[in-house]
Amino acid sequence: MTLDQRNSPKILLGITGGMVSIIVLFLAYQWFFATSNEILPEHEAASLNTPAKPVVSAEAKLAEPEVATDEKTIQLVDEQILKAAVPENQSLAKEEVVKLKDIQMQLKDQEAMLKAQHADADDLVALKEEQIKLLEAQLAQKQ
Incomplete structure (x- = not known):
């Protein structure tokens, strides 16, 4: 990887977007399935x-x-x-x-x-x- 490729705004934007989407998916999963933990045996x-x-x-x-x-x-x-x-x-x-x-x-x-x-x-x-x-x-x- 050359220096220009590492500092490319497209790659940084893609990595940031991927991280944000993973965090949003994790929070959505936690929110949707939080009520299932409250079910009593x-x-x-x-x-x-x-x-x-x-x-x-x-x-x-x-x-x-x-x-x-x-x-x-x-x-x-x-x-x-x-x-x-x-x-x-x-x-x-x-x-x-x-x-x-x-x-x-x-x-x-x-x-x-x-x-x-x-x-x-x-x-x-x-x-x-x-x-x-x-x-x-x-x-x-x-x-």
Whole structure:
């Protein structure tokens, strides 16, 4: 290859175009087949689609106190999660435990955040009351 052939703009343009087309084809392949990776195996899909039926005896029904819920109360956790039977498969049971621990951590974080917001709101109310008293004192001095 001579020096003129190596520095030819046609060859450089062809190589650049080829590289770009390979990259575009690779990204298109990844994009089109990304959803196929999300398909669950058959045994996991069957267990997730059919809810576990909890075994509840008559004594357990009598022992549960009925909780009166307000219409304004927001339910954070679905009651079925609490009453559902633990899966027999160990890996599914471990996943369920991890999921419930994650939900518990989220609820604790949310509780801490709400308590902090409540404390901040109380502080703001106290500061506003103090500001109102100062403004009333200034009005009284001007009159």
